[in-house]
Amino acid sequence: MSNLSAEGGHGAVPLEGVPTGQGVPAPEPEWPLYEVFVRGKRGLNHVHVGSLHAADDRMALLHARDVYTRRNEGVSIWVVRADAITASSPDEKDPMFAPSGDKVYRHPTFYDIPDNVPHM
C-alpha cells in the first residue's frame, strides 16, 4: 500500500511507476494552444484565466466561453495563441526589473509632508 496518496484531489491515485511524460512530439498534430483572458465585468481589465486547445481562433473563443464562463464569469473574452505571446524570462528577473527597483522617488511614500497638511 506504500505507493499511494490522496494526491490528485478527487481521490487517492498511485504514485510510483506512473510515467510523467517524455515531452515527445504527439502522434497527431496537436491543435494550437490559446491563452484565455476574461473581463469579469465592465470597468475591469481582462485577466488571464487559463488555456485551451482549438483548431482556429473562432473555435478557441467558443471553447473559452464553455470552459471558463459557465456562470457569468465574464462579459468579454480574449483568446491569444500562446506562441504569439512574448514574455520576460524569469532568469533575467533582476536586470529586467532593476530600472524600477532603485527609483524609490516614484512612490508617494518617498515624500515627507507635514502632518498638518490636509488632503494629501
Next chain:
Amino acid sequence: MTLTEAAPDEALEAHFEATIARNDRIEPRDWMPEGYRKTLVRQIAQHAHSEIIGMQPEGNWITRAPSLRRKAILLAKVQDEAGHGLYLYSAAETLGVSRLELTEMLISGRQKYSSIFNYPTLSYADVGAIGWLVDGAAICNQVPLCRTSYGPYGRAMIRVCKEESFHQRQGYELLTTMMRGTDEQRAMVQESIDRFWWPALMMFGPPDADSPNTAQSMAWGIKRNTNDELRQKFVDMSVPQAEALGVTLPDPELVWNEERGHHDFGQPDWEEFMQGVKGNGPCNAQRMAHRRRAHEDGAWVREAATAYAAKQRAAKQGETSA
C-alpha cells in the same frame, strides 16, 4: 566565477527553496527541481483524469433523470466535471507535457484515476450520494490545494472549489427530497449511503504510516495536509449532516471521542481499495473502454475541424495576397 560563488544549480535550488519557504508560488517559467516537476505532472494529470472519468458514473443517469429539473442539474454538474478536467490539463501543460500525451497515458492505462469512479451507480439515489459524499470528500482534499505551491495548480483549484459547492449541495438536497418521500425512497437512500460511505473514506488514501511520499509533497508545499488529517475532517463534517438527513453511516465503530474532540471510526477495506487501484474495481474495464471509444469516435471531428481551419487560413491568405 569566484570560489565563494555557489554553482549555478545550487543557486537556482536555493532560490527555489527560498520561494517555497516564503510561502510564495512557483510559476511555470521558474527553475524547479526535476522531482518537484514530476510529482506535479503526475498529481495534476491523474487529478484531471479523475475528473474526466468521473463524468461516467453520473452521466449514466442523465437520460433517466426523474424530472426536467433534475436532468438540467445533473447535466450542469457533469459538464462542470469536464471543465475541471480541462482546467487541470491546462495546468499540467504548463509543466511541459502535451495534452495528447496526457490523453494517451490515460487511455493506455499508464496513468491512473481515482478508484472511486470504478463503483457502479445503481439507482438515482447514487447521484445524491455521490454529490454529498464523493464531491464532499473531494472538497476536503481540494480546498487546501488552493494554497498549493505551484501557481497554475492552485488557481485551477480555486475555480474548481467554487463549483464543487454546487455539486455537494445539489446532491444533499436530492437526498433530503427522497427522505421526505416514501419508505421505499428512504430505503434507496440508505442503501446508497451504505455503498458509498467506505469508498468515500478511501478517497483520502492509505493511513499516514503507509504513505511515505506525503512528507516530501508537504515539504514542497504541494500537499498541505496528510491523508489521515483530511479523512478525520471529512468524518467530523459528515456525521451531523447524516443526522440531519436521517441516515445511518454504516460504521459500528463510529463514535464521538470527547477527549480528542473528534469522531473515532473504523478502517475501510484497504484490500478492496488496492484491487480498485490495480484496475480490478467493479467498473474499471467499462470506464476505460468508454473513454477509449469516446476518443476514437471523436477522431473524425478533430480531423474535420483541423481541415476546416486549414481551409479558412488558406482562403484568408489568398484574400490578402490578391
